[in-house]
Amino acid sequence: MPKALHRLLLCLCLWLPFAAQASDAQDFASASANDRARLLQEWAAQPDPARLGLLGSLQQGRLGPDQPRTLRLNNRLRGLLDNALASQRLLSDDAQVRLQAAQHLQRRAQPTQLGLLERHHAAETDQAVHAALGLALANLQLVAAEPSVRLAAVRLLGESGDPLARTRLQALLEPAVESDEGVRTAARTSLDQVERKLLIGELLGQAFSGLSLGSVLLLAALGLAITFGLLGVINMAHGEMLMLGAYSTYGVQILVQRYAPGALEFYPLLALPVAFAVSAGVGMLLERTVIRHLYGRPLETLLATWGISLILIQAVRLIFGAQNVEVANPGWLSGGVQVLPNLVLPWSRIVIIGFALCVALLTWLLLNRTRLGLNVRAVTQNRNMAACCGVPTGRVDMLAFGLGCGIAGLGGVALSQIGNVGPDLGQSYIIDSFLVVVLGGVGQLAGSLWAAFGLGVANKLLEPQIGAVLGKILILALIILFIQKRPQGLFALKGRVID
Amino acid sequence: MKRRSLIKAFTLSASIAALGLTWTVQAAETIKVGILHSLSGTMAISETSLKDVALMTIDQINAKGGVNGKLLEPVVVDPASNWPLFAEKGRQLLTQDKVAVVFGCWTSVSRKSVLPVFEELNGLLFYPVQYEGEEMSPNVFYTGAAPNQQAIPAVEYLMSEDGGGARRFFLLGTDYVYPRTTNKILRAFLHSKGVADKDIEEVYTPFGHADYQTIVANIKKFSAGGKTAVVSTVNGDSNVPFYKELANQGLKATEVPVMAFSVGEEELRGIDTKPLVGHLAAWNYFESLDNPVNQKFVADWKAYAKAKGLPGADKAVTNDPMEATYVGMHLWAQAAQKAGSTDVDKVREALAGQSFEAPSGFTLTMDKTNHHLHKPVMIGEIQDDGQFDVVWQTEAPLRAQPWSPFIPGNEQRPQHAVKGQ
C-alpha cells in the first residue's frame, strides 16, 4: 500500500514539471503583451527548473522545443526572458552556470528578485558564485530600509569595477536620496574605488584599440612596403589587392558553406592561402603585362596602376554587385573576452594583432633569410649588377611583386573580418598605406611596422579628446611636419636618396 | 606630314566630343524617362538597385501599354557619385535628351546639386530617399520620408514601454547635413519630452569611417548612466564595421538598442545579422511586410533580378527607397495619364492628391500642396535572416512636415512649394 502510494507520488513528481510547463506555455501564449511581461517577472521571482526548457524555446520565439516560430518578441520581453532564465539557472548544479547567472543578475536583477537572491546567497557554497550573488544582492539592497544593510551594500559595491556601480553610488551622494550620513560617506569612498578601477579599464581599452588599429594599418601597408618600398612601383592598385583578398575570403566562405558546412568554423584559415594565391596571381599577371615595362619610371607606374585599379573595381562591381557582400565571423572570431567589467577585447581584433605580427615576421624572414629575399634586395638595389651576377631579374621582379600583392591579399582576409567587403574597400586604405610606408621610410620593413603602430596608437589617443575627424587631420598635419624633419622617414638608410 | 597628323589629332578629339553630345538622339514616339543614379563611385552601393527597380517599373508600365499610348524609354546615365556631374547630367537629360521626368539622386548633396538646374529648366525630379526636410521645390516630388515620418515616431517608440523605455540617447551619425538636421530635430523633440541635455550625446564620424572601437566604448560608458538607446544615422558603408564592433564588444539589443535610419535590407546583406537580432530600424516599408501588393512587388523584383542576371540575384532584396521609386514612378504615370500629357506643369497639377496602393500595405497619397508623400511609419527589428520584423507601425499614413516645427524660424515658411527655398 505505501509502496503504491510512493509510486503514485513518484509519478506525480515526474509528471508535474511537464504539467507545469505545458500550462505555463498556454498561459504565456494566451497572455497579452503586458501580461506576458508580468508573467516573466513572476517566473524570475519564483524560478522552477521545469521552466528551463520552455524559457529556452521562448527565446527562439517558440512555445516549445518542437513548436513552430509563432511568438513575436521585442527587446523588453527579451530582457525579461534573459532575466527569468538567469534566475532559473541559479538552481543549476553546475557552479559555472550559476556564476554566469549571478553575473547577469548583477546588471539586470529586479527588486522582485530580492528574496530569491537572499535565499540563494545564504545557501550558496561556491565561493565565486557567493561573491557574485553578493554583488547582485548589494545592488538591490541599496534601497533597503535598514541603513546598516545599505552601508554593507555600498561597501561591497566598492569592490566591483562595474560602470553601473558608479551611477548607483553617485545617486546615493544626494542627501535627498540617501538620508543616512554614514552611508553617504561610505558611498563617496566606494565611488572613488570604483572610478579608479574604471579608469584603468579605459586606459587599457584605448591602448588596445590603438594597437588594433595599428595592426590593421600594418596589414594594409605591408604589401605596399614591398611593391612600393622595394620595387619602387607606386602601386595605386594596392588597395584593390586588399579587396581581392577580402572577396576571395567571401568566395571561400560560400564554397565551404555549400560543400563542407562542417568546416565553416575554419573558413578564414582556408581563405588565407586562397587569398594569397589570388592576389599574388593577379599581381604577377599585372607585373608581366604592364608594370614590367615601367621600372625606373615610378610616376608612370602611378598612372598605369591607377587605371588598373579602376578596372579591377568596376570588374568586381559587375561580378559581385555594387553592394557589400556578407562575410560572417566564425564562432571563434566573434564575441570577445571580458577582461574587466568595463573592458571587452573582441577576439577578432586580438587575432588580427597576432596575425599582423606573424605576417610581418614572415615577410622579414623571407626577405632576409632566403635566396629569393637576397635576389630581391640585390635587384632592387642595383638591377644591372644583379643581372650581371646571373640573377634572373625578370623572374625576381615578378615574384617580388607577386609577394607584395599576396601579402596584401592576406591583409584583405583580416580586413574582411572587421570591416565591410565591397568594391570600394581598397580605396579607403590606400592613402593610409602610403603614409605608413613613407613615414616608416621607403624600403624599411621595420619602419613600416613602427609607423603603423605609432599612427594607430596616436590616432586612438587623440580620438576621445578631439573627435575622429579632427584627430585624423591632426595626425596628417603631424606627419607632414615630421617628414620635414626626416625627409627619408623614420628608418632611412644613411646617404641613400629614393626618388 | 606633321601638319596632317596634328590636324588628325584635332579633328579626332572634336569628333569624339561631337559624338558624346549627339549620342542619345533617338526615335520620338516614346516618352523619355531619365534615371540619374550613381552606378560607380562610393554611392553605387546604394543607388544601383534603384536604377534597376526603376527599369523594372518602366517595363511593367510599358507592359500595360505605357502612358497616353506611348511607351516609356529609359535614359540611364551615370553621375559617378560626383556631385557636379549630377548637375551636368541633369541638365543633359533635360536639354539634350528632353526627358519628361527624372528619377534619381540619393544623397542630399546630389539633390541640392541638381535642384537649381531643375528649377531653371522647369524639370521634374522624383527623389526617393528619406531626407532631412528643410526643402520644398515645385520641381521635385519627395517620395521618401521627411523627419516627422521617420525619426520622431522612432524615438517615441524607443521611449515607450515596449521599446525599452529609453531615457538617455546617444545620437550617432556620419557628419553630413541629414544626420545633423535630424539630430537637431530630435534634440528639440527630446527636450519637449523632458530629456535633459546631459542625457543626450551627439557624435559624428567622417564618411567611410571604419574604426568604431572608441565610439562603441563610449556608448557603453554612456549607457551605464541609465536606460540608453542609440539613434544611428550612420551612412551606408560605415554601418558594417559599426555593427560588427557592437556585436564583438557584446553590446546586446536588450541592453542598448540601436535605432537606425539608414540601414535597410540592402545594407544588411553585407552583415551577419545573428548577433544583431533586436536592433531596430525605422522606415516606411519593409520587405517582410505581409500583404498581397508587397508579395507581388517582391516576387516581381526577384524574378526581374534573375531574368536580367543582376549580380547577387539569388539574394535580391527590396527596401524602402526602392519601394519609394516604384511608387513614385506609378504616381507619375497615373498623373501623366490623368493630365493626358507629360507637360511638367500639367503633370504637377495632376499629381496633387494622386494616390496609389503601395507595397507598404497602405494607399499612399501625394500631398495636395507640399510635394511630399503621405507615408506610414514602421519600426522593424533585425532578424537573424537579414530581414526586419515589424514591431510597431502607425494606423494611417502621416502627412510630411518638410519644415519641421522643431527648427526655429520654420513657422513662417510657406506650406506650398516655391522656388529657391
Add this chain to the structure above:
Amino acid sequence: MNQPLLVTATQKAGPRLSLVIGAIVLLTLIALPLLSLLPDGHSLQVSAYILTLVGKILCYAIVALALDLVWGYAGLLSLGHGLFFALGGYAMGMYLMREAAGDGLPAFMSFLSWQELPWYWAGTQHFAWALCLVVLAPGSLALVFGYFAFRSRIKGVYFSIMTQALTFAGMLLFFRNETGFGGNNGFTNFRSVLGFDITAPGTRAVLFLLTVALLAGSLYLGWRLAQSKFGRVLTALRDAENRLMFCGYDPRGFKLFIWVLSAVLCGLAGALYVPQVGIINPGEMSPTNSIEAAVWVALGGRGTLIGPLLGAGLVNGFKSWFTVAFPEVWLFFLGALFIVVTLYLPKGLVGLLKKRDEP
C-alpha cells in the same frame, strides 16, 4: 622626359601651323558663347549644356596646365592640386553664397542655427575681397607648404605623397560641418553674381569668355616661362639639382615661385569653375581628383604646353561621352586608356605627334 623643354610641340610643329590651329581653336571657343546667345530653336544655337560642359573642361585644362608647370618643368609631381582648385572655388563660392543669402546667413548656417558669420567670412560679400581670397587662399597655403617642403629638400615620391596627405586633410576638414563651409553639401543654389542672374545666358557667356581668357593668359605665361632663362633653370633643376647649386643657384626660390604660381592658377580656375557648374563641395579635394589631373597631363604629354590641354580635353570629353554611352562599363575604357597611354605613349599624345614628325 628628357626632351628639351623649350622645344615644345608647338614649335616642333612649326610656329605658323601651330598659330593657325591655335587661332582656329580660339575662335571656336569665342564663337561658342556668342552662338549660345541665339534664340532657342535656332539651328546654330549652342545649348547651355554644351557651354557649361566645355566651360568646365576649360577650367580643368587650366588646372592641367598649372600642374604641368610644376611636374613637367620642375619635376615636382603634386597629387594635391585639387586642394588649390577647391580653395579658389570656395573663395568664390563664399561670395556667391552671400550674394544669394542677401543680408541673412547662408542657408546651411541657419540649419546649424548659427547666429553670426564666422570671422573668416568677413568681407566676403564684397566681390573684390572674394577675388583677393581666390588668389590668397591657395597662394599662401602653397607658399607655406612649399617653403617647408623645399627647405628640407623633399623630392619625388615623398613630395607627391605629402601633397596627397595635404589635400586629404583639407577634404576631411571641409567635410566637418563646424568648419563653416557647408560640410558635405558645400555651396550650391547660387542666385547671382555682381547682381546678374547666374542662370542668364549672358552671364554664362561672360563667364565662359573669362575662362577662355584665363586659359589663353596662362598658356602665354607658360610659353614665356619656357622661353625665359627661368624655364631653363627649372629644367636644369629637374635634371641635376646638385650641379645647379654648385653653379650658385638656390633651387628653393625657383621651386617655390613656380609652385605658388601654379597653385594660384588652380585657384583662379576653381573660381571660374564654381559659378559655371553651380556647386563646390569637399569632393573636389579628394585625392582621386588630383590624381586624375596628373593623368590628364601624362596623357597629353608633360613638359609641353599643349599636351596638358589636349589631355584634359580628351579625358573629360571621353568621360562625358562614356558615362552616357556605356554607364555600366565606362570605367574599363578609362582605365584601359591610362594603361595604354603610359605603356605605349610615354611622352603622351604630343610625343606621338612628334614621333610622326621625325622623318
Add this chain to the structure above:
Amino acid sequence: MRPAPIHPHCMLEPSIDAGQGREAIGLGHVAAPGLDARHGTVLTLEDITVSFDGFKAIDALDLYIGVGELRCIIGPNGAGKTTLMDVITGKTRPTRGKAWFGDTLDLTRMSEVQIAQAGIGRKFQKPTVFEALTVFDNLELAHKTDKSVWACLGARLSDEQRGRIDEVLGTIGLQAARGRAAGSLSHGQKQFLEIGMLLMQDPQLLLLDEPVAGMTDAETEFTAELFKRLAGKHSLMVVEHDMGFVGSIADHVTVLHQGRVLAEGSLQQVQADERVIEVYLGR
C-alpha cells in the same frame, strides 16, 4: 645690377668682387662680401675632422692653398679626397675644425649655394651637366651673373655675355656642338663642358675631381695646358690618379691617406717619400 663687362683678353682675370651685384634678392639668396685674401691664402683648412658614425673619413687634416696656386691631391681610394671636396663645398659639414675661404668667409657656416656664389667652383668626379639643355644653355646658366629668381625671369643675354660664352666654347672646343643637347655629348666632351661651366662661373677657387678621366691623351694634354694657364690667376685644387697628368701640371702635391696628410711637396719629393711608396705599393 649688372656685373662689370668682362673683356675677352682678361677672361681669366681673377675677380676679387665675388659678391658684386648679389644683393639679397629672391629667396635664400645671400649676399657674399668681396673675397679678402690679403694674407695670400685662398683656402685654409685646420684640424678638419669628418666622421660617419665612428669611421673617420677625414682626421684632423690641415691644408692651405695660396692664391693662384695649382694644388694636386693624390692618394689611394678611400683616402678622403672626395669627402674633402664635399667639406669645402658645404655638402658635408665637418665634425670638427675650421674651414676659411680667404680670410673672412667661414665655409662651415655657409650653404652650398652661398659657397658657390662666394667663388668656389666644383667639377664632379662623374661629369654632371644639364642633359636636357643645349651646350650653349649650359654655359649660359653657369655664367657669373645675378642668379636670383627675379633676375632669371627677365634675363636677356647682353652681347658681352654672348661673346664670353663663345669665348669659352672656343676654349673647350665645343663651338660645333653649341646647339646640341648636352645629354648627347661624349664622355670627354661632357668633361670639357663641365670645365667650361666652371670657367663661366669664374670662381677664385676651382675644385676639380679627376678632370681628365675618360679623355684622350691629346685632350689630357690640352687640359693640362688649360689648367696651367688658369693657375696664377685662379687657385685650383685637382684630385687626380693619373700620375702623368699630375706630373705635367703640379708644382705642389699633397698626398692623402686615411683622411690625413701623408706627405706634401713637389711631385719628386713625395714620390721619394718612403711612406708614400709603402701606401701605394703596399710594401
